[in-house]
Amino acid sequence: MLEAKSPFELRVNLGKDLPETAVKDALASGDMGFLHSFTTGSTVDGPGVRVVAWTTGCGWRCQYCHNPDTWTMRNGIPVSVAKAVEELRKYRRGLQTMAGGLTISGGDPLMQDRFVVKLLAAARAMQVHTCIETNGYFGEKLSDAELATIDLVMLGIKTWDDERHTKLTGRPVERTLAFARRLSALRKPMWVRFVLVPGLTDDPEDIANIAKFAAGLGNVERVEVLPFHQMGRFKWEQLGMRYALDAVEAPSPEAVERACEIFRSAGLKAL
Numbered sequence: 001m002l003e004a005k006s007p008f009e010l011r012v013n014l015g016k017d018l019p020e021t022a023v024k025d026a027l028a029s030g031d032m033g034f035l036h037s038f039t040t041g042s043t044v045d046g047p048g049v050r051v052v053a054w055t056t057g058c059g060w061r062c063q064y065c066h067n068p069d070t071w072t073m074r075n076g077i078p079v080s081v082a083k084a085v086e087e088l089r090k091y092r093r094g095l096q097t098m099a100g101g102l103t104i105s106g107g108d109p110l111m112q113d114r115f116v117v118k119l120l121a122a123a124r125a126m127q128v129h130t131c132i133e134t135n136g137y138f139g140e141k142l143s144d145a146e147l148a149t150i151d152l153v154m155l156g157i158k159t160w161d162d163e164r165h166t167k168l169t170g171r172p173v174e175r176t177l178a179f180a181r182r183l184s185a186l187r188k189p190m191w192v193r194f195v196l197v198p199g200l201t202d203d204p205e206d207i208a209n210i211a212k213f214a215a216g217l218g219n220v221e222r223v224e225v226l227p228f229h230q231m232g233r234f235k236w237e238q239l240g241m242r243y244a245l246d247a248v249e250a251p252s253p254e255a256v257e258r259a260c261e262i263f264r265s266a267g268l269k270a271l
């Protein structure tokens with residue numbers, strides 16, 4: 001049963017009983033995926049009112065990640081694509097009426113690219129607006145034809161300086177930027193999501209570099225500056241992992257506004 005659940009609840013080991021071969025088959029065929037949770041009625045994960053499928057699996061290790069339980073794919077519940085589509089179909093009319101759609105987030109959805117592609121194609125076939133939220137690292141797994149089934153990509157750009165990016169996320173930034181350039185060449189509507197973390201991502205010069213890059217792409221419809229928060233701290237504790245940001249406070253509204261202003265002065269819509 002696919003119940004609506006909050007991504008802010010801790011989930012572990014929901015798919016632990018599945019044999020390794022079944023996991024591999026699922027990933028290869030996309031007939032089954034792993035979902036951390038399934039939210040209805042979201043107004044903060046893309047345009048309008050949305051159903052959000054939160055996938056498990058992420059190869060990054062962002063210091064500020066508020067959903068570290070999504071890192072491990074088998075923490076998610078195994079769901080057939082048929083079941084996910086059946087569930088989505090229930091909300092189809094409402095999503096259309098409320099100018100919303102389906103968002104697939106995570107984790108990083110592109111860890112389960114075949115499942116995601118099938119779900120997006122099914123959503124598109126029922127005329128539901130489609131969106132993915134990703135760090136872009138595995139963007140190359142999607143063909144241009146597959147990208148054509150996505151109406152909007154929300155791309156997380158964490159920071160600009162490569163050394164800082166690697167320290168913050170465990171991965172270099174270049175593949176994210178390459179995916180952004182590809183989306184630009186395809187004229188794919190894109191929103192940039194930027195998490196403002198005091199002391200980690202709030203260097204004005206770094207933000208200005210992201211702003212300059214994003215403005216030059218020509219396909220960025222908006223930038224969302226998301227203030228860091230501590231809502232995920234308990235997950236780190238319960239998973240027995242060392243959390244490095246205990247002492248970091250949420251940025252002030254003024255600091256968020258200053259970051260937005262940097263994006264705006266590059267000609268972008270930022271909020």
Ligand code: SF4
Nearest residue numbers: 058060061062065107
């Ligand atoms: S990319 Fe997203 S899900 Fe993955 S570690 Fe970073 S914040 Fe967490």
